[in-house]
Amino acid sequence: MPTQAALWSPALPLPLDHPYTRLRTTAERISGQDLSDYKALHRWSVENSDIFWKLVWELSGVIGSPGTRILIDAGKMPGARFFPEAQLNFAENLLWKTGAEDAIVFRGENCAQARISWDELHALVSRLQQAFRRAGIGPGDRIAAMVPNRPETLACMLAASSLGAIWSSCSPDFGVQGVLDRFDQIAPTLFIAVDGYWYNGKRQEIGAKVAEIATSLHAQSCVVIDYLGQAAQVAVGIPGGASLDDFIAEFEPRPLEFTRLPSDHPLYILYSSGTTGAPKCITHSAGGTLLQHLKEHRIHAGLQEGDRLFYFTTCGWMMWNWLATGLASGATLMLYDGSPFAPDATVLFDYAEAERCTHFGTSAKFIDAIRKEDIRPAETHDLSALRVLFSTGSPLSPQGFEHVYAHVKQDLHLASIAGGTDIVSAFVGGVPVRPVRSGEIQGPGLGMAVEVWDEAGNPLAQGKGELVCTRPFPSMPVGFWNDPDGAKYRAAYFERHPGIWAHGDFAEWTPSGGMIIHGRSDATLNPGGVRIGTSEIYNQVEQLPEIAEAVCIGQSWDDDVRVVLFVRLAAGAALDDRLRRTIREKIRTGASPRHMPAKIIAVPDIPRTKSGKITELAVRDIVHRRAVKNVEALANPEALAFFVDLEELAC
DSSP, rough: OOOOOOEEEOOSSOOOSHHHHHHHHHHHHOSSSSOSSSHHHHHHHHTTHHHHHHHHHHHTTTEOOOSOEEETTTOOOOTOOOOOTTTEEHHHHHHHOSSSSEEEEETTTSOOOEEEEEEHHHHHHHHHHHHHTTTTOOOEEEEEEOOOOOHHHHHHHHHHHHHTEEEEEEOSSSSSHHHHHHHHTTTOOOEEEEEEEEEEEEEEEOOOHHHHHHEEEEEEHHHHHHHHHOHHHHHHHHTTTEEEEHHTTTTTOOOOOOOEEEESSSEEEEEEESSSSOOOOOEEEEEHHHHHHIIIIITOOOTTTTTTEEEEEOTSHHHHHHHGGGGGGGGGGEEEEEEEEEOOOTTHHHHHHTTOOOHHHHHHHHHHHHHHHHOHHHHHHHTOOOOOEESSSSSHHHHHHHHHIIOOEEEEOEEOOOETTTTTTEEOOOTTSSSTTTOOBEOOOOTTTEEEETSSSSSSSSSSSEEEEOOOTTTTEEEEETTOOHHHHHHTTSSSSSSSEEEEEEEETTTTEEEEEEEEEEGOOOOGGGOOOOOHHHHHHHHHHEEEEEEEEEEEEEEEEEEEEEEEETTTTOOHHHHHHHHHHHHHHHHGGGGSSSSEEEOOOOOOTTSSOOHHHHHHHHTTTOOOTTGGGBBBBGGGGTTTTOOOGGO
């Protein structure tokens, strides 16, 4: 593959006070090596993992005692432990700052707005901390929350972690069974919900759903956050229920207390968003999460005190957890709840302009959507404060990269990142000293021993293969909840290559040292034994104005696999022979002849998870007459009906 021309290059050298520069110069002094090249610094960070992560702790000013040992059982994966003697508290590291400056800014789709200073945040967390303690919450207790992305949610999480409790959340648009499939597994002591929310211009009242879930969970207490003015009314009908205001009413703010616990004490329980069985309860540690996020925020993204960090996310996506840690850098968090397209497709850029956003995070699908709508913020908005734009959730197409630089902002670090819920962070992402090239993630994260392997387990310098991580890192899960012997955990990541983390992404190194993610390896296509990443097809097909979006699967056929492409058409378009020829020619010339679909079928809708990801596996299961076990993970499960027993796929 030829080296892509740079769309953007950083101004080098970076300032002396940039966290990346501080880390690099300190590593050079310790090692006696020239680490000015990123590849050299990355190699050093992997080969000297204990020293590297100690530097992250020290240079980030982590509050707590690190202990004398940094890494034990380094040769075991799983089994390695970082900072095994450390004592810290996650919330204490996020709440070190005080004063009247904004800690949180909030906008809701219904025109709701709020500003909370650092002092006000401390006061609210203090009152919640006292109320939680009175409710019997202590280290290891689970607090489950079905909540929107509001300031009260963040404060509840901070209060929970200040006591050593374990936080687990999902979005309020989940169905009853979807919520229970998750929270029933962790037996929460306290359930937090909201009385309703707004989405796409509509008021969503969910009082009855909250009552049903609360009753089924058998939590000792239920707290209802007020969004629609009905919290007290909803709480009345729930045993042990109270509105948030009533729950904390008798408590006055006082100095916060923080329970310091071992670094690997559980902080979060997150859930896999797959569609094959009950969601996995992925348990993440306080210390590992904190260190990994500090590294990504500060060293890779240059986040510093006073910056303003936004990520469009729900509380059911790990990017919410990632966003929350921005407080540890002294940044102001910009929260948003609602549709990113209501009342129109510029609402998030309106927010970014008004609040002088410095770091803006979104999904590849959002960028693709504004490209197709021809939204050009560079012509309509003042984004002069914006330095970094993050993209994740799915591979960002080359056209998406080009739209950002042509029509969002030219002088911008576009950091496409890839990792996931499994590690509550990224394996590959933005590199502040490398150019940004179209369609490429800039490189592996520091401290992450990322490789691309073929099916025999051989590292690939070029060509497509499985993304793996060959050495331990702090944000590996401490395990799965209710998996006492670790069998489910090992099966999820280490079964294919013992002692090696296999992430499930189909990836390829680029000549510049960057990476292209071609989609999930378990959703890749394999016609004639040649593995094909689905994103390679999407990148071509979705350039056509007639195609709104697409999903592609491999159908077992005639002792082989044939490629089937489903397309949702743009308004006014028709899938006729002409368009089919256009699609095939676009794929043939833009990807390769082996990517050519045997069938192209128009569909009214494409199923996706509640975090917005297209569910290739669900479509594949339906086509092959296999049950989709976790339908509650889908935002639009009704879309599956169209794919059942399609006549076009019988021949």
